[in-house]
Amino acid sequence: MADADPGLNWAARRRQQARAIQRRSAAHAAAGTTDMAPGPFVNRAGTYTDPVRFAAEQRHLFGGDVxxxxxxxxxxxxxxxxxxxxxxxxxxxxxxxxxxxxxxxxxxxxxxxxxxxxxxxxxxxxxxxxxxxxxxxxxxxxxxxxxxxxxxxxxxxxxxxxxxxxxxxxxxxxxxxxxxxxVMIEDHLGSFLPELAQLELGKAEPVKAGEMRAASNWKFALDTYGEGYHFATLHASTIGQTHFNDMCVYDKFGPHHRVGFPDKTALALASLPESEWPEVDYGGVHYLFPNTILFIGSIEPGKGFTQIFRLFPGKTPGEMVTKFAVYAPTGVQSDQHRAECEFAFDATARVVSTEDYVIAANGWTNMAAADPMTPIIFGANEIALANVHRAIADRIGMALD
CATH class of the missing domain: 2.102.10.10 (Rieske [2Fe-2S] iron-sulphur domain)
Known part of the structure; x- marks a missing residue:
């Protein structure tokens, strides 16, 4: 089994990365800002509904090229x-x-x-x-x-x-x-390589797996993983309670990315010297082109979980399935840890299937009925979404109108 280079101290790198993300989160929390693109991005309804584009995605993204x-x-x-x-x-x-x-x-x-x-x-x-x-x-x-x-x-x-x-x-x-x-995986990952390698996924122990379906285009569902602009509205009783709305720390690595959503404890850090900041576990949402989301989270300091979402198109543009699994990053530490990872799976599946994917299905119905040139506007604050759509369009050789 291939694993991380034992000569590299990935734990030390994760600590450094966690502090860098923590620093940027505190700055955003203090200023009420977020990482942004230079300006809004106009997509089109046909990006999701066009059967020709859908066939090109199946051929070039899911047909063996990638x-x-x-x-x-x-x-x-x-x-x-x-x-x-x-x-x-x-x-x-x-x-x-x-x-x-x-x-x-x-x-x-x-x-x-x-x-x-x-x-x-x-x-x-x-x-x-x-x-x-x-x-x-x-x-x-x-x-x-x-x-x-x-x-x-x-x-x-x-x-x-x-x-x-x-x-x-x-x-x-x-x-x-x-x-x-x-395909050489190193070529596919490019500059994202160390960000994934440091996760040391070869140590992750599977805990629970399942699937979620939605009557939606796969890219419309994928969009819900890339921005926190909807936290206060759609997730008002869950992540909207613990995290800032419309605030992210975003890093692009070719067609891949990492995005962190600062929680509300970041605001208190801005008034303290870094020497007094608590050490936090590395985490964030990692997008692995074209269809995989890896979320690294913590139950409490030193005890975390890894969630993997793999989104696939169905037989038509309006069908999709997500293969979802949760892992204990360095193995299950106790029966309690296993139960906590299972709880994280169940809670996430409930929120995604009853909130995010309901929105995706409803939105798909509107998209399917709209003129293909109907504008779909991504704000500059939705930087990850625009870059994902650009990367997909580039890979299938069909420009975005």
Missing amino acids: PLVAGLSNDMPNPGDRLLFEETGVPIVILRGKDGVARAFLNMCTHRGAKLATDCTSSARLTCPFHAWTFDLAGALVGLPGARGFAGHAKADLGLVPVACTEWHGIIFVQPRAGATP
Whole structure:
């Protein structure tokens, strides 16, 4: 399993980053300001509703050109463990080999196309439920009943069809298309690389997972993760109680970003020398292009959780699904810690599904009925949203009108 370079002190880097974000948060809290773009950005309803643009997104973002997060290393830590990745419409199975390497294949028997794995039960072999062809964890055909019927076809040529798969610093990426040219993850991440590496996701232990659906375009739902302008209104009884409305600390890393939303304790720091500031855990919302949100949060100092949201389009522009999971960053410390992580999952799922995604579905209904050129205005304070849409448009080769 690939993991962070042991020669680097990621904990020290996280502390430095946390203090830098804390410093910027205190300055914003004292001044009542926020990180902003140079000016507002005008999008169009057709960015969400246009079927041609939607098809281009499916092809270029979810069709194998771009690495997508399939899970974390500890979702399948041991030889024989497996993950299923089917959210893009291409059934893929990821297997942990005896050598510890994660490999991905089409979840399809090379005999007559039957699906091999229907769950994530660990095993040393995959056996087809149709005719009992059997494959090992490296995808090789090792069991061929009635071999005489396949004379002239060597078993070595009948192995599973591989799919590009990379495990990097605790994250498992796949490119969901057979024959896709593997992308160098370092090139994909660019300047975002150290920001993700310092999270040390190879240590994260899975606690709970599920999914959330909405009758909305996937990008309209994605927009809800990138700004705190709605906290006081939409989340008045939850995060709006603890965090400033319309205030963020934003950092762009190519098509990726990190955004922090200052909580109301930041205001008190402005009147104190930094030597008297409490040390806080590193955190924030990390956007990994094109569809993944990693939220690093704390239950209390020294005891945190990691939440991962992976948003996928459905079969039409107005359907989407979010695969949501929560992890204990360095492993579950106690039964209480597990319960707290589970509570964080349940509370977040409730807020997102009953507030953010309800707004997304209602907004989608309006978008779908509107003229495609209807302006959708992002304020300068919604800096992350404009940059996400620009990055997506650039990747699919379709300019924003």
